[in-house]
Amino acid sequence: MKNETGAKLPKHGITTTLLHLDRQGRPEHGSLHKPIHTSIAYGYEKAEGLAAVFQNRVPGYAYARQANPTVTAVEAKVTALEQGIGTICFGTGMAALGAVMLAFLRRGDHVVASRYLFGNTASLLSTLDLAGIDVTFADATDTAAVEAAIRPQTKVVLVETIANPVTQIADLEGLGVLCRARGLIYIVDNTLTSGVLFLPKDVHATFSVNSLSKHFGGHGDALGGSVTDLGNFDWSTYPNIHDLYKTGDAARWALLQLRKKGLRDFGGTLSPEAAHSLSIGSETLALRLERACDNAQKLAELLAANPKVRAVHYPGLPGHPHHERTKKLFCRAGTLLSFELHDDVDTFAVLDRLNIAIISSNLGDARTLVIPVAKTIYWELGEEKRRDMGIAESLVRVSVGIEDTADLLADFAQALG
Numbered sequence: 001m002k003n004e005t006g007a008k009l010p011k012h013g014i015t016t017t018l019l020h021l022d023r024q025g026r027p028e029h030g031s032l033h034k035p036i037h038t039s040i041a042y043g044y045e046k047a048e049g050l051a052a053v054f055q056n057r058v059p060g061y062a063y064a065r066q067a068n069p070t071v072t073a074v075e076a077k078v079t080a081l082e083q084g085i086g087t088i089c090f091g092t093g094m095a096a097l098g099a100v101m102l103a104f105l106r107r108g109d110h111v112v113a114s115r116y117l118f119g120n121t122a123s124l125l126s127t128l129d130l131a132g133i134d135v136t137f138a139d140a141t142d143t144a145a146v147e148a149a150i151r152p153q154t155k156v157v158l159v160e161t162i163a164n165p166v167t168q169i170a171d172l173e174g175l176g177v178l179c180r181a182r183g184l185i186y187i188v189d190n191t192l193t194s195g196v197l198f199l200p201k202d203v204h205a206t207f208s209v210n211s212l213s214k215h216f217g218g219h220g221d222a223l224g225g226s227v228t229d230l231g232n233f234d235w236s237t238y239p240n241i242h243d244l245y246k247t248g249d250a251a252r253w254a255l256l257q258l259r260k261k262g263l264r265d266f267g268g269t270l271s272p273e274a275a276h277s278l279s280i281g282s283e284t285l286a287l288r289l290e291r292a293c294d295n296a297q298k299l300a301e302l303l304a305a306n307p308k309v310r311a312v313h314y315p316g317l318p319g320h321p322h323h324e325r326t327k328k329l330f331c332r333a334g335t336l337l338s339f340e341l342h343d344d345v346d347t348f349a350v351l352d353r354l355n356i357a358i359i360s361s362n363l364g365d366a367r368t369l370v371i372p373v374a375k376t377i378y379w380e381l382g383e384e385k386r387r388d389m390g391i392a393e394s395l396v397r398v399s400v401g402i403e404d405t406a407d408l409l410a411d412f413a414q415a416l417g
């Protein structure tokens with residue numbers, strides 16, 4: 001991928017890998033795609049065969065809640081993309097986050113989480129807090145603030161790469177050094193960047209979590225989530241691994257525990273049909289991101305130059321508080337931006353005049369989507385809390401898609417008048 005900042009280029013031909021990975025598993029009849037396997041149960045000729053699968057002595061399929069061949073093929077693609085040692089897929093990104101937290105935490109453990117988190121993730125953490133896993137929110141753009149929140153009971157640090165909707169960038173490198181020194185599980189939600197723009201593995205993250213519903217699938221037609229073990233954590237000394245799962249190579253203990261305690265017991269399984277859609281979508285992931293990042297950069301520049309716009313939040317703009325960090329960490333500055341209009345401009349009227357960009361709550365879609373955040377996804381919080389979070393009443397989030405650049409820029413230019 002081209003890099004306009006000259007900062008960092010990806011190390012691997014990920015499109016080639018994603019296009020050809022299914023065939024390496026020799027699917028039936030030479031099929032180029034892994035087929036959609038709909039069977040819930042799997043039959044064995046010998047009882048010993050089924051027993052060996054149940055006892056984790058050989059890989060295999062028994063009941064589709066915890067493993068399915070079509071899902072396994074997607075897991076292999078996410079592992080390749082993230083350069084990890086293994087991946088477990090889930091029915092949604094939230095199922096992935098819920099499972100990874102509950103599989104590795106116990107009552108009395110403590111989590112330090114970013115103050116700038118996807119709203120549903122913050123809500124999930126408040127549920128865990130009520131259930132006896134303590135949570136502290138800290139400013140993850142500042143490693144010292146996270147360090148100050150650490151207690152003897154702290155087990156996990158959870159952050160996102162590019163925060164939605166104001167695009168703060170966590171100090172991903174500094175937090176990696178901190179977590180390594182303190183022996184903490186470091187979870188990076190890589191949804192906004194994906195393995196194409198950023199590898200959490202490079203900053204010593206333990207797990208990379210992705211909502212596959214967003215960029216990975218990219219077409220807004222299938223939900224999915226994933227947790228990838230990046231091979232950076234020494235599980236042999238982690239206290240919350242059950243004895244049952246301490247079998248074989250310690251590097252794989254966490255994946256086994258996550259599959260059993262996180263996926264099997266909670267049952268947030270990815271369906272084979274969704275797995276297939278996500279897999280097909282992923283073939284164009286790098287191409288889509290290249291176009292969408294180009295579009296986002298140009299749209300941010302167009303908005304920043306418009307007199308009706310009070311502020312633009314996009315890490316690819318030199319005035320962004322984390323612009324230098326972005327150049328150092330990511331190949332490109334991403335596909336998410338947000339902007340504020342001056343008080344005398346009617347935000348809804350501007351959005352209603354858009355013909356191409358769609359007023360919608362998703363992100364990471366191939367289409368450009370806009371949402372007035374204070375009146376929708378952050379409405380429940382109330383004005384005071386929004387102000388604390390730096391969310392202006394006029395803030396519009398834009399998830400930039402892959403439309404032809406000229407069409408997209410013209411649409412926003414005419415809508416702003």
Ligand SMILES: *Cc1c(COP(=O)(O)O)cnc(C)c1O
Pocket residue numbers: 092093094095118121160164189191192211212213214223224225
């Ligand atoms: C959308 C999103 C999630 C949740 O993913 P779902 O697939 O919708 O459950 C988690 N984290 C981030 C950063 C997201 O954008």
